[in-house]
Amino acid sequence: MEAIQIAIDGPAGAGKSTIAKRIAKELNFIYIDTGAMYRALTYQVLQSGISLQQEEKIVQLAKETDIMFENGNIYLNKKIVNKEVRSNNVSLYVSHIAQIPIVRELLVEMQKRIAANNNVVMDGRDIGTNVLPGATLKVFLTASVQERARRRYEELERNGTLVNLDDIAEQIQLRDKMDAERSCSPLVKADDAITIDTTGLSIENVCKSIMNLLNLKAPLVNNN
Numbered sequence: 001m002e003a004i005q006i007a008i009d010g011p012a013g014a015g016k017s018t019i020a021k022r023i024a025k026e027l028n029f030i031y032i033d034t035g036a037m038y039r040a041l042t043y044q045v046l047q048s049g050i051s052l053q054q055e056e057k058i059v060q061l062a063k064e065t066d067i068m069f070e071n072g073n074i075y076l077n078k079k080i081v082n083k084e085v086r087s088n089n090v091s092l093y094v095s096h097i098a099q100i101p102i103v104r105e106l107l108v109e110m111q112k113r114i115a116a117n118n119n120v121v122m123d124g125r126d127i128g129t130n131v132l133p134g135a136t137l138k139v140f141l142t143a144s145v146q147e148r149a150r151r152r153y154e155e156l157e158r159n160g161t162l163v164n165l166d167d168i169a170e171q172i173q174l175r176d177k178m179d180a181e182r183s184c185s186p187l188v189k190a191d192d193a194i195t196i197d198t199t200g201l202s203i204e205n206v207c208k209s210i211m212n213l214l215n216l217k218a219p220l221v222n223n224n
């Protein structure tokens with residue numbers, strides 16, 4: 001049977017990873033957090049002291065860097081970096097790294113390879129438009145800037161990082177702008193994606209809506 005691919009795109013803090021993780025668990029699919037891949041590479045760049053202007057060195061590092069997922073963990077050169085990739089410093093710089101065309105090519109190739117032979121839920125910015133244009137179901141998640149900033153603030157607080165909510169809102173808006181305006185695979189809704197605004201919605205309700213949509217596209221998947 002052909003692999004089932006669920007693409008979930010949207011701006012930072014729209015709830016993509018929380019929702020995608022739940023859906024993958026429910027369906028026993030592999031969850032691929034593509035943002036975490038760009039974050040892992042950004043972490044590696046920051047650790048190695050390369051400046052953001054040194055694109056050639058960044059590309060070389062990307063070629064030598066091993067990024068993979070196993071049992072819900074992200075590995076960077078065989079080391080689990082779940083917490084490191086969520087740091088505020090990585091969030092500040094990741095959009096710069098993600099706009100380098102060859103970096104995108106390398107990571108997109110990896111993402112396509114994983115999705116080719118597996119049932120996957122993949123979240124990111126360009127999944128429905130570029131990585132998996134033939135995905136079984138495409139969802140575009142959005143939420144207001146205030147709500148997205150609050151979620152990110154709470155996530156950082158849980159990790160023990162104290163930040164200012166207004167600063168986070170400003171960073172989110174800046175990241176939205178960079179992600180939407182970059183020339184290579186910008187954040188844009190695929191024509192055939194279904195938009196869900198998650199502002200004020202519970203995680204359960206968003207998951208239910210997505211399962212219902214999947215049921216329409218691939219009726220047998222969530223009945224086994």
Ligand code: DC
Nearest residue numbers: 012034035038094095098124125126
């Ligand atoms: O989803 P996130 O906030 O963890 O993503 C981190 C950054 O990576 C985000 O600013 C944009 C970039 N990204 C991307 O360009 N393409 C993807 N498929 C996923 C993330």
